[in-house]
Amino acid sequence: MWRRFVQLGARELSRTQSTIAAPEKWDLYAGVLVERLPVISKSLNPLEKQFQDLLWRVEYENSLKSDFELKHERDLVQAELIKKGKMQVDLEDSGAKQTAQDLKDAYVEELKKFQLGSRTTADDKANRTSSTDRCLEDTLYLLVQQKLGQQQHLILPQGKRLEGESMRQTAERVLREQCGQDLQVLFYGNAPVGFHKYKYPSNQRTESVGAKVFFYRASVRSGQVSEKQAKFEWLPKEALNGKLTNASYSESINKFLL
Amino acid sequence: MSLLAAFARLGIQGSRSGGVAGAAVARCLHISPVLCAEPLKKKKKLDPQIIKQREDRKKKKIEKQIRRLEKNARQLKPVEELEVPLELIDEKDKRQRKLTPLGNAELEERALLKKQWAHFKHEERVADFQIIDRLVQAQNKALAELRSESEELYQAAIEVDPQLLPVAVKGPVATPPIKNYDSPDGDYVHQSMKWEVK
Numbered sequence: 001m002w003r004r005f006v007q008l009g010a011r012e013l014s015r016t017q018s019t020i021a022a023p024e025k026w027d028l029y030a031g032v033l034v035e036r037l038p039v040i041s042k043s044l045n046p047l048e049k050q051f052q053d054l055l056w057r058v059e060y061e062n063s064l065k066s067d068f069e070l071k072h073e074r075d076l077v078q079a080e081l082i083k084k085g086k087m088q089v090d091l092e093d094s095g096a097k098q099t100a101q102d103l104k105d106a107y108v109e110e111l112k113k114f115q116l117g118s119r120t121t122a123d124d125k126a127n128r129t130s131s132t133d134r135c136l137e138d139t140l141y142l143l144v145q146q147k148l149g150q151q152q153h154l155i156l157p158q159g160k161r162l163e164g165e166s167m168r169q170t171a172e173r174v175l176r177e178q179c180g181q182d183l184q185v186l187f188y189g190n191a192p193v194g195f196h197k198y199k200y201p202s203n204q205r206t207e208s209v210g211a212k213v214f215f216y217r218a219s220v221r222s223g224q225v226s227e228k229q230a231k232f233e234w235l236p237k238e239a240l241n242g243k244l245t246n247a248s249y250s251e252s253i254n255k256f257l258l
Numbered sequence: 259m260s261l262l263a264a265f266a267r268l269g270i271q272g273s274r275s276g277g278v279a280g281a282a283v284a285r286c287l288h289i290s291p292v293l294c295a296e297p298l299k300k301k302k303k304l305d306p307q308i309i310k311q312r313e314d315r316k317k318k319k320i321e322k323q324i325r326r327l328e329k330n331a332r333q334l335k336p337v338e339e340l341e342v343p344l345e346l347i348d349e350k351d352k353r354q355r356k357l358t359p360l361g362n363a364e365l366e367e368r369a370l371l372k373k374q375w376a377h378f379k380h381e382e383r384v385a386d387f388q389i390i391d392r393l394v395q396a397q398n399k400a401l402a403e404l405r406s407e408s409e410e411l412y413q414a415a416i417e418v419d420p421q422l423l424p425v426a427v428k429g430p431v432a433t434p435p436i437k438n439y440d441s442p443d444g445d446y447v448h449q450s451m452k453w454e455v456k
Contacts, residue, residue, distance in 0.1 A: 028407060041430045051375045054368060064346075064353040117434040136434055166414035167404065189422060191415045193393065195400035212407065214400055256396040258389060 026197065029213040030170035031158035033193070033256070034142040034185055036132045036220045036234060040119055043137065072100035129233040132224065138236040139258060143243060144178055145231035149204060154233065154243055156253065158213055167192060171216040180226025185218040193217045196252035215256065 044052065065073075079099075123134035132140060143154045159174030161167065168190045175185065192214035199210035225232050235243060237257055244250040346353070360368075405412040 026407065028411075038430045039434050041432055047374060047378055050371060054371055061355070061357060063355070064350070065355060070349075070352070115436070117436045119433060121434075167411055168414070186422075187419070189419045190417050191397060192400040192404065194396045195403050197403075212403060214404060255399075256393055258393075 025208040027208045027211045028161040028167070028170075029158050029211050030161060030167050030174055030192075031156045031194075031196075031213045031215040032142075032171050032175045032185075033156055033215050033217050033253075034175070034179075034183075034220060035217070036140040036142075038139055039136040041137075043119075068100060068103075072104075075099040075101065129235060129239075130225075132220065132234050134234075135236050140234040140236055141240050141257070142179075142225070143233045143235060143240065144225070144229055146178075149201065153245070154231070155249065156215065160211075166190070167214050168216065171214075171218075175218070179229060179232075182223040182226055184221040184223045186221055188217045188219070194252060194256035196249060198246075198248070215253075217256070 119136060121133050121136065123131040128134065134140075142157065144157050145152055145154055146158070147153075148155075157174055157178040159170065159177065161170040162173075165173070168187065172187065175183070194215035195213065196215070197210060197212040199205075200208075233243070240257075241250055241254065244253065401412065401415060404415055
C-alpha cells in the first residue's frame with residue numbers, strides 16, 4: 001500500500017516537472033462568425049404542404065358560414081326569383097345595389113394589383129456572393145480574405161489578441177478593423193462559441209507554437225463590409241463548406257454552425 | 259393731519275346723511291381681524307345604544323351581501339368580449355355547412371397523413387436537440403481551452419452581457435419587405451388652414 005502511494009507520488013512529480021520544463025506558448029486569436037439571419041420563412045417541403053392543406057380543409061369544414069356567404073346565397077335566391085318573374089325588379093335599387101359576387105370580384109381585382117415582394121432577388125440570379133440581399137431563406141455567414149503566413153485564405157475574420165484585452169474586445173476590434181465601421185453587428189454574449197487551433201509551420205515558429213482561435217457569434221443588424229476589404233463573401237452553410245480548403249478548420253467551424 | 263380732517267368730515271357727513279352711508283363706512287373699516295370660519299359646534303353626544311344599533315345594521319347588511327355572493331359563487335361574471343352574439347346563436351342552423359360526410363378512403367388518408375406528420379415532427383425535434391447538444395459542446399470546449407490558457411480571460415468570458423437585454427428580434431416573414439414602400443394608412447384628410455398673402 002505504502003509503496004503504491006510512493007509510486008503514485010513519484011509519477012505525479014515527474015509529470016509536473018515535464019510540464020514546467022516545456023511550456024508551449026500559443027498565440028491567442030479571436031474569430032468572429034458574422035451571420036445574416038434568414039429574412040423570409042423556409043419554403044414548405046411536400047409533406048408540410050400536404051399537411052397545411054389538410055389543416056385548411058378541416059378548418060373550413062368546422063367553420064360556420066360568414067355574413068358574406070349568407071349574403072351571397074340571398075343574392076342567388078333573389079336572382080332566381082327575378083328570372084322566374086315572381087319578383088319585380090326594382091329599377092331604382094338595382095343600379096346601386098352590389099351583389100356579393102361583385103364585391104368579391106372587386107376585392108380580387110384589388111389584391112391582384114398589389115405586388116408582393118419577391119422571395120428571390122436580383123442578387124440571387126446574378127449570384128453576387130458579396131451581397132447580403134440573397135438566399136433570403138438561409139443564414140448567411142461572412143468569409144473574408146486574410147493572409148496567414150505567406151498565403152491568402154478565405155476564412156472567418158480573425159485577429160490576434162493584444163495585451164490587456166478580453167477575448168470579446170479583441171473580437172469586436174478585429175471585426176471593426178477588417179470590415180469597417182459601417183457593419184453594425186450584435187454580439188451574442190461574452191463567451192466564445194467555438195474553438196480551433198493550428199500549429200505554425202515549423203520553419204516559421206519563433207516563440208509560440210501555433211494559434212488558438214476563439215470564435216464569437218454575432219448577427220448583422222445593418223450595414224455592409226467596407227469596400228477596402230479586398231475580398232469577402234456571404235455564403236450559406238453548404239457553399240461555405242465548399243469554400244473552406246482546410247479540412248480541420250472546416251471541421252472546427254462546422255461544430256458551431258447551425 | 260389732512261387725513262384726520264378728511265375722516266372727521268366723513269364722520270360728520272355720515273351722521274348728517276343718516277343710517278345707510280354710515281353702515282357702508284362701518285363695513286369697510288374693520289378693527290378686529292376677519293374670521294373666515296365659525297367656531298366649531300359642540301358635538302352632540304349620541305346614545306351608545308343607538309350607535310350600537312347602527313353598527314349592527316351595517317354589519318348585517320354586509321353579511322347579507324356576502325351571503326348573496328357566496329350563493330352565486332358558481333356564476334361567473336360575464337366578459338362582454340367573450341359573449342357569443344345572440345344573432346349568431348339564433349342563426350346557427352342557417353350558418354351550418356351542409357357537407358357530405360367524409361368517405362372511408364378520405365378518413366384513412368387523413369389518418370395516414372397525420373401519422374407521417376408526427377414522424378416528421380419527431381425527427382425534426384430530435385435533430386434540433388442534436389444541434390443544441392453540438393453547440394453546447396463546442397462552447398464548453400472553447401471555454402475549457404480558454405481557461406487552460408488564462409483564468410482571467412475565462413472569468414471575463416463567463417460574465418453576463420447586460421447589453422443583450424432587452425432583445426429585439428425581427429422574425430422571418432413570408433415575403434421580404436418591399437423597398438421604399440409607403441404603406442397606405444387609411445384616408446388622409448389635410449385639415450390645417452391655408453393662409454394666402456395678398
